[in-house]
Amino acid sequence: MNIIVWNCRGALKSSFQKHVRELVQNHDPAILVVMETKVGGERAREITNKLPFDGAIHTETIGYAGGLWVLWNADKVEISSLANTEQEIHIVVKVRSMNSSWLFSAVYASPRSAERQILWNNLMRVADLQNMPWVIAADFNEPLMEEDKFRGRAVSVRRSLLFKECLDKCNMIDIGFSGPRFTWTNRREVQALIQERIDRFFVKPSWCGLYPEAKVVSQAWRHCPRLIDAIDTFTKEAKVWNKTQFGNIFSRKKNIRARLNGIQRSIAIRPSSFLCNLENELLKELDSVLSQEEELWALKSQVNWMIQGDRNTSFYHFSTLVRRKRNQIMAIKDNCGEWISEESAVKEYIRSGFAGIYSTSLISAPVTYNLNHQWQPRLSEEEKQSISGGVTNEEIKAALWSLKPFKAPGPDGLHGGFFQRF
Known part of the structure; x- marks a missing residue:
């Protein structure tokens, strides 16, 4: 089952529905969360009614910002709405294929710190009221640590501590991620570039137990004696023209996305003006390819398909799962x-x-020793006896007890702590 969370930066853009179609076609999500839609009310419902999902929940915008939508496919999940505010939507998700239920919270935190504090209080209140497996998928608008930001103002220690206190109260763990390090950028020139990681997935250990593996015609009509010859000529030359001017749209789209991913990774490590400009050019080229692909499918189909035991066992188990994910x-x-x-x-x-x-x-190096030099160091008789004798039980025990109990196991698969205890 796939869950997609997307900060679209405005659902009124002409490319919005194209990107949604692309996400649905490539990933077939059971749940799609769209953040920062900047659209609410009746206009939001008009847009979501055109999207290929069976249900939708909307929040109102925060002034001219914000806006949060949760959309789902009823064939895959059954959704029960619990509560929502301008910054959050809480639902119970029942997965039909597994007959399991868990709490899902979609969050788009306000850019204003005072309103984010209200959000932290709301999340802690939810934690007190339920004990279900829980997922929080959010744009928190707050870096958690200094490493989550590149340039700009320093991360506020006070605000990050309040954020961490909320996560601890909710018993949340970060299951890690793969991909570009930063999730938001101001897309400026490299001298003014700011990047942040503010979008995150957090889960309770009990949810991690349910899903432990959760990892884009000239010269054709020249003179021909017969119309059928002209048509054949046009067909052949149109194919050549299409190949030289457009190429394979699907291959181009795949290549552009691969290049974008590589460039965004590079920008996160070592930003430059060249990379920022190239990223913007590729984004424009991707929009063009998506438009061409849409026209291609419309021509082919002639319809718009979008119309319709041990007290700590579980703790150590989940800790191991999380560590394993982070250590991959x-x-x-x-x-x-x-x-x-x-x-x-x-x-x-x-x-x-x-x-x-x-x-x-x-391969080899000749070594010769002259054993006649009197200044060479020698072992005393007492030292010779000390190293030539058998190993005593006391020495074995001292060596074993010097090991840390739960470091890497030996060839038999047992930790040092096993022998120290038993």
């Missing part, structure tokens, strides 16, 4: 600064790296 190596940078993402290539690079550390290109 999704990509690695080689010596040339290029990213390797294929699993087999990552394994080979790590293996060859260790092989290089513990091997040498030097």
Whole structure:
């Protein structure tokens, strides 16, 4: 089951419905959350009625900002609305294929800190009133730590502590992410560029237990003696023209998205004017390709398809799941600064790296020792007896007890703590 959360920055843009169609076609989401729609009331309902979802919940905008929609596919999930405000929507999700239910909160936090404090209080109140598996998908408009921001004003320690206090009270954990490090940018020139990670998914440990793997005709009509020959000529030359002028729209769209992903990752690491300008150019090119694709499908179909036991067992289990997710190596940078993402290539690079550390290109080196020098260090008789004797039980116990109990296990799969206790 897929859940998509998208900050659209305005649902009245001409490209909005195209992007929704693209998301539905590529990912088939059971739930779609759209944030910062900047549209509410009857206009919001008119737009969502045209989208390929069976149900929708809307919030009102916060002045000229905000706006939050939750849309769902009734074939996949059953939704029960609990409560909503301008900043949040709380629903109970029942997954039909699993017959499981859990709480889902979609949040678009206000840009104003005083109103965000109201949101933190509301979330803590929800935590006190229920004990269901819980997911919070949000644009919090608040970086959690200094590493979540590139340039601009420093992260407020006071506000981040209030944010963390709310998450602790709700018993939330961050299951990590893959992709570009930052989720928001002001899209300025590199000298004024600001980037932040303010969009996050948080879950309760009990939800993590339910879903442990939750990871774009000239010269054709020349003179021909017969009309049928002219048509054949036009068909052939139109194919050549289409290939040279447009190419494969789907391949172009895939390539543009791949380039965008790489550029956004690079901007998060080392921003530059060239990369920012290239990102904006590719976004415009992607919009153009999406328009061409829409026209292509309209021509082909002649219809618009969008019309219709142990007290701590669970704690350690969930902690292990979260740690495992965070410790996954999704990509690695080689010596040339290029990213390797294929699993087999990552394994080979790590293996060859260790092989290089513990091997040498030097085949042999002649070594001669002159044992006649009197100044060479020697062991005393007492030291010789000390190292040549058998290992005592006391020495074995001292070595075993010097190990940390729950570090890496031995070849038998048992930690040092097992032997220390049993």
